[in-house]
Amino acid sequence: METTYPVEDKVGSMLQKGGEHFHPGLSVDCVIFGFHDNQLKVLLLKMKHADKWALPGGFVYKEEDVEHAAVRVLESRTGLSDIFLRQYHTFGAPARSDRKLNRELLESVGMEPHEGHWFLQRFITVGYYALVDFSSAVPRPDEISEACAWWDLQEIPLLTMDHNHILQKALETLRKQLNDQPIGYNLLPEKFTMPELQRLYETILGKRLDRRNFQRKMLGYGILNRLEERKQGVAHKAPFLYSFNQERYGAALQDGLQQGW
Amino acid sequence: METTYPVEDKVGSMLQKGGEHFHPGLSVDCVIFGFHDNQLKVLLLKMKHADKWALPGGFVYKEEDVEHAAVRVLESRTGLSDIFLRQYHTFGAPARSDRKLNRELLESVGMEPHEGHWFLQRFITVGYYALVDFSSAVPRPDEISEACAWWDLQEIPLLTMDHNHILQKALETLRKQLNDQPIGYNLLPEKFTMPELQRLYETILGKRLDRRNFQRKMLGYGILNRLEERKQGVAHKAPFLYSFNQERYGAALQDGLQQGW
DNA sequence: TCAAAAGTGTTTTTTCTACACCCATGC
DNA sequence: GCATGGGTGTAGAAAAAACACTTTTGA
Known part of the structure; x- marks a missing residue:
């Protein structure tokens, strides 16, 4: 079953038309793990108009399976499909949404941040973690980000919003996974x-x-x-x-x- | 930090005003486990205007923590507070929403099921499971349900929508919990x-x-x-x-x- | 008095832990 | 030739599994 979804060609149109296409107040965030040089790596994005790095994430189309949205994010950031992906937690604290940040983003692209704009609502995010082969994944930024790169787990900077928390929880889940499931197929060549x-x-x-x-x-x-x-x-x-x-x-x-x- | 949320006094007003109060397209469902007569029990609701039983669930207020919504559902169905509650999975398949059922529900209370009504949108639900002391919990139906009762795990009927699936997944998670965490404090006297x-x-x-x-x-x-x-x-x-x-x-x-x- | 359930202990088996020894390779 | 990392094996400790005997109680 193949479904086509509209493509955000650039920041402006996405922010403007998002309300029509996306499920309101819902996003996915992916913690993409890779392994290289005996180090666990995480793929991070640097957004335009923002000074902090972030986890790759995206919005869910109105009739799209939430997991499919995560697969889509993953594929668009790494070029990989058919990889290990697991939902581990949904983050639903009202305070996690940074309205100020989003308002600034709207203004930075010349949009009126009017009350009730879809992008200024409170967002729930579903967290997924993925295990990918570092050497086959090719980090690629999207239209709204200026950089996309692997970060050493030991050197993760202060991320946007609650992304440090989301990342930490993914790591805990991964550690627990070791206790009753094998790991490696997706991370090693x-x-x-x-x-x-x-x-x-x-x-x-x-x-x-x-x-x-x-x-x-x-x-x-x-x-x-x-x-x-x-x-x-x-x-x-x-x-x-x-x-x-x-x-x-x-x-x-x-x-x-x-x-x- | 105590916050007050509007109370749905009856089905009609909730369905009518829901769009103003609730986070759109989002719900919580609780699998409430109890233990009695050497049997694991689950609390189920029988909705008015519906022929199937359902898991107790509810909607999330616009500025309410998702977990708080689950606590609220739990407390209103069992009279218990401060009990074991854990988020285990978010169900996000588009097909899980039964629009036909919801449309009928709207009609049954004399409302016009117009296109775009908040209750007819696709819903994502966050699943929680709870462990409660059977003998201190007092099942109580809410305004929109006609019955609330403990069901033996072995005798669960066909539930509404994907609730059998949600229940099954909760049980699997509970089984896994036994392997690295104790269980009993909340289920036994x-x-x-x-x-x-x-x-x-x-x-x-x-x-x-x-x-x-x-x-x-x-x-x-x-x-x-x-x-x-x-x-x-x-x-x-x-x-x-x-x-x-x-x-x-x-x-x-x-x-x-x-x-x- | 006897069947059924509960308390306690022992033997056997398996798994985990902590090591020791030998082999191959580049400097 | 020697330091470093890799392959293999083994003895002791600990944990898990299997199992037996005794005690208490209501019917």
């Missing part, structure tokens, strides 16, 4: 080494793990295929390459890994 | 026996557990106080009574019980 997978886990958890116990536990999940080849051109002993067993990985995502009861 | 707590777990999980291993594990969490007294007037050997250690229970909710990594 097709072929990867066990140490690389371990770095990923360590980065998400923020602590170091024992090399041998990690390998045993991970192999015990039965979701990995060890390939014949080893990683080329590395210092020291060449580690084996692995890939995920699609079927078993999917089943593990579905059924969970270890259940306490 | 102040004093309870170990077998009662075990029945609760068994009911949620849908499977039987070993009596002795359950007790060992549960005591190991260190969240229980064993009281001096035993349950009175029961057949067979009288079991000890327990209560939850508030401080430790709260800490366990906060920090989690067992973390896989």
Whole structure:
């Protein structure tokens, strides 16, 4: 089922016509995680007419599935489709909307910020987090932003509105996901080494793990295929390459890994 | 911070004035769990002018925190405040709104279902689940419903719209909660026996557990106080009574019980 | 007095934890 | 040749699973 939605060609027309096209007072925000240089990265946007960075987000068309809106944001910012995306929380505090900021944005594009303008209403936002392969994702700013870039999780600046909070909550959810679901398929390249997978886990958890116990536990999940080849051109002993067993990985995502009861 | 919101005195005025007071296209639905007779129960409403039962839900006032709306629904249906409430998912499929049903409802109260009426728009709903003490909760229907009652989880009928789906998802979330957080404080009376707590777990999980291993594990969490007294007037050997250690229970909710990594 | 439910403990199995040793590679 | 990272195995501790005996009570 393919549906076409109007495209915002520029800030002005979006802000002007938004009220007609979008579901009122509703947005989605995506925390897009990538992994590179043994660091967890997050994709951030720098909006025009704003001095702070923000999470990539967007509005939901009137008859669009909310999740579809998140997929759309994701695809337009990274060029990737068919990736891991999960809704984790909806942020509904009235104070989270920064009317002053939005009013200034309206004025900056020469629009009259009249009372009742759709963009000046209070917004509820549905938070999604995504796991993407850093090397295949190509960050691209949209019409209303001047930059789009990966940020190291350790160096996240003060973001707009409540976006630091939204990001923090995504990270907590991701950490919990490790406890009953596998992670890696979407964050690592097709072929990867066990140490690389371990770095990923360590980065998400923020602590170091024992090399041998990690390998045993991970192999015990039965979701990995060890390939014949080893990683080329590395210092020291060449580690084996692995890939995920699609079927078993999917089943593990579905059924969970270890259940306490 | 106490805020007063307009009260819907009856269906007509709510449907008529709703557009002025409520955040457009947004609702909350609550899956209220109780435990009685060794059975997990859910509180359902029977709406006037409708033949199906529904989850208790409501709309969100324009400047009201979404969570506050859920608390409001909960309090008005059960008479309880300060209970366990958790947001678990937001349902945003366009097809979930049953316009036909709402149109009929409008007509049934003598209102013109004109195009663009707020009640005929597509709705996003934020799902919350609550755990309440069955014996202190007093089910009370609101102005727009003719009945409010506890239903056995095994006997849930076909509900309105996507409410069966919303309920199912709440149950899944509740099951997962058992794996890293304690449950019971809100579902059981102040004093309870170990077998009662075990029945609760068994009911949620849908499977039987070993009596002795359950007790060992549960005591190991260190969240229980064993009281001096035993349950009175029961057949067979009288079991000890327990209560939850508030401080430790709260800490366990906060920090989690067992973390896989 | 006996069936049913509850309290407590023990054995076995499995999993987790903490290590030690050898191998390959680049400098 | 040696420091660094990677592959593999093993002993001890801890947790989970399986199971048995005794006590209390109402019918």
